[in-house]
Amino acid sequence: MTSEAKSLFTTLEREALICGRCGYCRNSCPVYRVLGWESATPRGKISLAKEIFSKGNSKALTDEFVQRVAQCTLCGACAEACSTCIDTRTLWLELRRRIAGLGRTPKAYHALRENLLAHKNISTFSNDDRLEWAQDLEDEPEGLELKAGAEVCYFVGCVSSFFPQAAQIPLAVTQLLMEAGVDFTTMGGEEWCCGFPLLSTGFADDAREFTRHNVSKIKELDIHTLVASCASCYHVWKHECLSELAGYDLEILHTTEYLARLVKEGRFALNELEEVVTYHDPCDLGRNSGVYDAPREILRSIPGIEFVELEHNREDSLCCGGGGNLQSVDAELAAEITGLRVEEIKETGAGIVVSSCQQCEQMLSTAVRKAGLPVRVMDISELLLEAIG
């Protein structure tokens, strides 16, 4: 079950009963692959969810169970493997929402929520500083902030906006848009977190406040094309804002989709890059949103690049470990999951691993550095910019 297919999700109670405990999800789950216990398998967690919610055995709602539910990257690999077509990603979100509703949310989630409600972003910085990264642009484009009626609004995302190590991404995207002569803007300080961290920690109602705000600003600015470089932001815009966007014409694209379009239109003069490159599919862009071809089209359009696939790719891709807010509750587990992916990167012999999600890029960069691999980790926009020279 990918997001491309229609979700068959009914209720947590019923889906937990539908699970056949076949265990197809077991080996696809990155968390199980690291932890190795039955309680870490999707079927194990659903089995307990069935006891608690479908059969009303509240005693089964233990701290261990809450921890296991939090130990999930929401990568969606289990949904892909499920023999009964359970949209498990929705199931995990609902489970976290129920746990939050019962007041059993992990402490780390509360801290995250409080920070988000206070700052409207996942950092501790003021939201007014959202465009600080733009100071590194040689020429700041006109209308970078809140330009009404712009052709495109670039939704930067919290990580790119506030974390210096990810700042190269908005810088690259901005330069590419300028190079292609696109009339674009950003929401500046009016851009709030997309809401994904709240949604994925069980605070769906709070998340709704964030999506409502962002949608209302987009409408106010009379924007009709939105481009996001963060796979999770993109997923939220594409799949979680449907009711807010009802009746409003907004094309939502990931940067890979928009840049692939610009490449196809011949808006860039691409130089040769003699590199062996592999591509890591971010879960929220690939498996959970169905975008696989656009990034590959970009890579194949750059002359000189030898593109090699990772062993697990497209629908079958392995998570980088950075999803589902796992880092906030179990950073060590997240890093071990990244380690599995790095092993595959090593096998390809590629000199560059490209992704299209700042979280993936951060996770992979740290792990590649730790493993001492001579591999550069880049966002696809950075590589494209390099090809322009």
Added chain:
Amino acid sequence: MKKSEALRQIKKLCGERATEARFECALYSRDLAPVPALLVDPLFKTVPDLVVCPTGAEEVAEILRLAGAAGIPVTPRAGASTVYFDSVPARGGIVIDLNLIKGVLELDEEMMTVTVKAGTTWSELERYLNARGYAPKSVPSSAPASSIAGWLCMMGYGIGSLKYGSLLSQVKWAEVVLPDGEIRQVTPDTDPPLAWFAASEGTLGIITKLNIEIRRQTPMKHFLLHSRALSEIAGVLTAVKDAEITPYNLHFTDEACVRAMSRQGIAPGSVDSGCLLAVDYEGSEAELHRAEEMITALVTGKKAVSLLPGEVAEREWEERYKSLKLKRSGPSELGGEVFLPVSRLENYLSDIKRLAGRYGLEMCSYGHVATPERMIIMTMFFADETRVFEYIMDLSLVKKIQDVGQRHGGYPYGVGLWNTPYLGRIFKVSELEQLRARKKKLDPKGIMNPGKLYKWHPMLNPFNFSLGMNVLAGIRRFVRGGGRG
């Protein structure tokens, strides 16, 4: 040795790969079968005292030596993808989770064999081999979960068996840890021979490594035939099975199943009635061409049989491991898996239809041909495990399905715990005596997976079981009503 001391030493041996935590152990007390605690708990201690995840044969051997010294029951477990509690403890003790004993050790392209560790799943092996231009000769229909050794410990028939035989016939040798802790490499000619471990359900030792024959990965051709007449499709099934070119896979779906799929919106080619027969070939292009000619000729000669579009047949093949998808109509499913003579399919289904009518429900049947003589047919119906008493009454109908199977020369596929009341149907007296003698020879202390395969629990003796199930079925019919028949 005292039990506590043995457990202490095993925990020390495995370190973080051992747990006694109730939260964890409880999850090892079930497989696919949602049998109500009300029925299980009074008879069996299914929650283990300890779960360990060894990483190799030496560790398994040490665990078995210690467990043997203290008389602690040991239950091996990997995919736990059966419904008979084969890998669920009946008397507590230790569960040995074999999932860390995983990976391909050697691909011998000259001998066309692969050496693979026990806990590797069939899908993982398939993926490894396919990447190198090879494939397993056959795979279980639960390949994404089923482990290499687990399938051998069951009967080892599945997709590809019709063409290449049972898994046992493809295994060159196996590394087995015997109950006394001795590590042996067994072949068809050793004492004990390899065959003893096939379908032994983890009761004679723990397999840690296997050397298996493989095949070259060749092109495939898929056909999906549809007919409103069961007799027509059964005729085609027999003709295809006995033809000069043996299909790699031959899978049948009955009318009730097609209707249920149609209601759920997942019927291939949007058919809403009739039966389906999936015929899949692998081989050289010339072979595939001849197979296509044969199928075309067969269909051309039968007006009541049609060939669904090629892309529908291919999609059906891609979905070959997902027979559980119908469970969405449940939420629960109950059923019986019967090793049935192919020649009795029509009569079996006719009696199943009558049975379903008698109890006022729909029974869906599907399955694949495993050998030239027999097929593994699953007959299932929908239930709701949250309605415990109704569900228990529904459970009685599983026996009724097996009774129909028996009338047509079939018997349950696999024993485990729940099919022990049918031991007399599955084995002849002499066969059962032979099996028990093997058990006594290799596992005199009876520590390996006790409660399974050889003997029923006193409460599940065939007379009690039969009486209990028949009474429940009668009550069900009386309370919930039935239909014709």
